[in-house]
Amino acid sequence: MGSLSKFGRRQKMTSAPAAASYGPELLVGPADFSNAAWIKTRTTVTADNAAASGGGMTADTAMETAITGTHRLHQAGIRESGARYRYEVVLKANGRDLVDLEMSDNLTGQAGALFNLPVPDATDTGDATWTSSTRSIVALAGGFFRCVIEATGPALGTDFIAAIGLRNAGFATSYLGDVTLGIILESASFKKVL
Numbered sequence: 001m002g003s004l005s006k007f008g009r010r011q012k013m014t015s016a017p018a019a020a021s022y023g024p025e026l027l028v029g030p031a032d033f034s035n036a037a038w039i040k041t042r043t044t045v046t047a048d049n050a051a052a053s054g055g056g057m058t059a060d061t062a063m064e065t066a067i068t069g070t071h072r073l074h075q076a077g078i079r080e081s082g083a084r085y086r087y088e089v090v091l092k093a094n095g096r097d098l099v100d101l102e103m104s105d106n107l108t109g110q111a112g113a114l115f116n117l118p119v120p121d122a123t124d125t126g127d128a129t130w131t132s133s134t135r136s137i138v139a140l141a142g143g144f145f146r147c148v149i150e151a152t153g154p155a156l157g158t159d160f161i162a163a164i165g166l167r168n169a170g171f172a173t174s175y176l177g178d179v180t181l182g183i184i185l186e187s188a189s190f191k192k193v194l
């Protein structure tokens, strides 16, 4: 009986459909937005004070400060010139529900998307030198969404910047923040598509 059930599990694993393949995680603190690697601009983060999509208090709250300007988080890393990358953020509205994700090379341009959480949908906010971009948004448990951009970076340069930006109800990217409004962040991921 024991060997039979082991054999069954092995068969199930080998017959599973091939998943898309990715390189290692390039973000520091992919589930900890209080990590110093995430540069906060007119935004405050409290770690692990909100329920995540799978249950458990592991999601982080990101709130605006009451200062006029952009309200965003970003971190920089190193990419391979000309390679394709997938940038994902799992998040939830917490007073703000318009969120820009941007993957930039910090030199020539970016691929970006505006995610409208209550609809939900994703709008192309313009690619410069990043090409063949795709966007998707999928609803998860607990009011969370998995927001994804995939695009191929330029052959020039090796930097990347992964950014999360808030917008107000008027779709402005620069505005007077409200300390009672923000988003809840569960995780982020920036990986090379193999």
Ligand SMILES: [Ca+2]
Pocket (backbone or CB within 6 Å): 031, 032, 033, 047, 048, 058, 059, 060, 186
């Ligand atoms: Ca966390």
